[in-house]
Amino acid sequence: MTRPHYAPAIAPQPTALPFELSPIRYRELTAQVESLLERMTLEEKIGQMTQFTSNRDTTGPSVGSDIEQDIRAGRVGSVFNAFDADFTRELQQLAVDNSRLGIPLLFGYDIIHGFRTIFPIPLGQAASWNLDGIERAAHIAATEGAAAGVHWSFTPMLDISRDPRWGRVMEGPGEDPWLASQIATAQVRGLQGHDPEATDTLAACAKHFAGYGAVEAGREYNTVDMSQWRLRSVYLPPFKAALDAGCATVMTAFNSLNGLPATADPLLFERILRDEWQFQGFVVTDYTAIMELERHGVADGARQAAKKAVNAGVDMDMQDGYYLDELGGLVESGEVAEARIDQAVRRILLVKAALGLLEDPYRYSDRERERTSILTDAHRQAARELARESMVLLKNDEQVLPLSKDISTLAVIGPLGNTQEVIGSWHADGDAEQAISLMTGLRNRLGDGVELLQAEGASNEIGSTDTSGIDEAVRLAEQADAVILALGERQEYADEAASRADIRLPGMQLELARRVIEAVGDKPVATVLFNGRPLELTDLEAIAPAMLEAWWPGSEAGNAVADVLFGDYNPSGKLTMTFPRSVGQVPLYYNHFNTGRPKGVDPKYASQYLDIPNTPLYPFGFGLSYTEFEYSRLDLDRPSISGEQALSIRVTLTNSGERRGTEVAQLYLRDLTASVVRPVRELKDFQRVTLEPGESRTLTFWITRDQLAFLDAELAMRVQPGRFEVQIGSSSEAGQTAEFVLEE
Structure with a gap:
């Protein structure tokens, strides 16, 4: 029988409870919630579905008169951008002591890659391929955020990103759905732990549901149009993984998806999230997303926008106040059932109950815990370790790196050499003044015995044509024994609302690099x-002998970069997004389909460019080391x-170089013949392996029948017999290969 187009891509699991609550604990909390719900008026219920921002200005937090009045009246269920133990206690007291039922507020905040201790941006963390390290970073973020009174973090961001023009790629895991799913699980577990009532955990929020990473032209907030097959095969799996790990909440996406804004799409929320996946947490909009239904052109005014969103399955309205203003009238007219309101409030109250807030509203607002738990030495050390692991060595001709420890003069040239603006965007309460610049990190590493020369040379501002500082930079570089070029983007250039059509180095940085490299010779x-x-x-790759991708490394940026540059840490990062040769190639990703006329079959009539190769500059999974790794004897x-039956695959990995190093051995599969077109390869597993010089180790991978499943043309998960190719190597474009057959 042919399945309808909305058939589940992934078989429904048992009820997906937030925080992985046990059935017994779920029943206990549900009884608590139902008792409270029975006593609530319609206005109080709608208040629980309303979230507003706190008033925070440059002089510090304060409670404004408008939000204070709403909180006292029970017209607010959640506040975002509220943190600081004293401030959150002040807000909470307004709700608990003044509203009729004293229902506590839920405080949410964008804690994306750290609260005060800032870790590498999520795209950088993904490049570490260290799931334990990513989980630890999320746990430290939760520990610090919870100590400052926060209950709920608007992360992880799980949008699959294949277009680097989109600024929010920095916030996500990259281009691969399988790896993104592993990272989603690690982040949720790190944030939520295994006991939501512990005071070092936060409720997680998987965002943005769904398809936001596929905005047309890489332009923020833009349209998305894709098949159900692609949505379910590529863009939804990380969300399913997050919910299976107990993620408490989900956030809507700004974009329209196949002609309907995501915030008003019943397919996403009622059909997939609730019916298919059995999700029991709640759904919150992104900032003013319900109001934006009017701008999308699918709602004629606030009333219709609120109606469409709530009936699509959206439980909480962030900031625009449309639910607060309109839901009462919609219920009275019968356009929205009060049972739908009750359903939303149950979900919201369940999260509050699971966090222990109904029993102790102030348990997170602890000044002493805040004083002792934030930006500790241990947290900074963890940030330094993950920053080192995140860095990707892109090029190292003539073993330029690591730099010699015997140099007496080092020149640091470029706009990012002596700045503390190295923590990246979405840095929560992180303070750039508490971050380690590259110059400071080098001074910490080298001491006073090495002279450091520094010049900016050129700006990294978009559109800058100023070359006036290059001559001085060249002069300093000529005086040094070695040169570090510190180049890149400004933090605000990789952020929300920060799409770039031209993703080359901004300003005159390429000219600066060319002049310096030519001047210093060997x-x-x-x-x-x-x-x-x-x-x-x-263009930079053509002239630069060595390139280290450091991303935005976080609070310990300079120390971590210095560790890598001088060989105290051997780089092991691997890319989780493809680097294009030209922006004209994007979107560009490793797990693409073949075509009926792939390159190499016919010299002219092939799927190819006339002016550049099809291949990327640096492929998914790529990253060099200061040592050499060899793969052999795939069996x-x-x-x-x-x-x-499961297939056992063994391969020998050897460190054939002279340094201890860590390699990320990657396993890819290709379905050679299937009922639908399949990707040329798909990541299915990996192992991070550390080897001493000369050491060999036999790695064993297992392939099961379930790993060979795919979504067929009828959107059913199928495993079909046939031939498969396995590839194990150092990137998506390298490795040992072999074939096997799946029989009936």
């Missing part, structure tokens, strides 16, 4: 890149599998 020159997206580096334990 002296070592290492380029360190600080940025939040894959850049178009083709399958049998030529075919059937039924529930």
